[in-house]
Amino acid sequence: MLFHFKTQFPELNVFWDKYLEFQTRLEIPAKTVLLEEGKISQQYIFIEKGCVRTFFNNNGNDKTVQFFFENEGLASLESFVNNIPSQFTIETIESSVVYLLPKQYVTQLLHELSQVPDFMQLLLQIFSRRLTHYTKELVSFIRDTPEERYQNLLSERPHIVQRVPQHYIASYLGVSTVHLSRIKSKLAKGKPHF
Known part of the structure; x- marks a missing residue:
């Protein structure tokens, strides 16, 4: 999240590269927990390869909040910034390669970057883009049916449907896997045949 500039603003990579020696590179399998719900987030996570999800436990059921892919970064932001227990677990969905940068170095990096004009x-x-995205998802969750939310996912972020297991997509949409299967079946029947 913070360091999307790696691809969008390559002129700032010189700052990021200064902190490579403080990063830990991990090649990890699917279902590796990078941060456990209730623990304090102390690492910024950058995804080189793979897919990661954030979720929370709701009476024994996982509720998926978001998915992250290559060249994206994340932390449990409120926990990371305010030193409070994370509301979310961060876990890999696929075999992944991630970099972890400890909070003290993130703070130093941000301080350096704050000196850059227009940073x-x-x-x-x-942050505005991310907030807009989350607001749109919240409104969709309140306003749209599960079928509409799935169709939005297909049209706006098809890579999620292509790469993420169905039970995580169902959790993300707030439906059971059986309900998601019904939605997919209904949509498949509605497609025109040529």
Whole structure:
């Protein structure tokens, strides 16, 4: 999240590269927990390869909140910034390659970047985009039917449907896997045949 500039603003990579020696590179299998719900987030996670999800436990059931893929970064932000227990677990869905940068170095990096002209404006744009995305998802969850939410996923982020196991997609949409199968079946029947 914070460091989307790696691909969008390559001129800032010189700052990121200064901190490579403080990062831990991990090649990890699917279902590896990178942060457990209730623990304090102390690492910024950058995904080189793979897929990661955030979720929370709701009376024994996982509720998936978000998916992250290559060249994206994340932390349990509120936990990371405020030193409070994370509301989410962060776990790999696929075999992944991730980099972990400890909080103290993230703080130093952000301090250095704050001296770069227009960096704060860039940071605000990144946070604004992320907030807009989450707001749109919240409104969709309240307003749209599960079928509409699935269709939105297919049209706006088809890579999730292609790469993420169905039970995680069902959890993300707030439906059972059986309900998701019904939605997919109904949509398949509605397709025109040529």
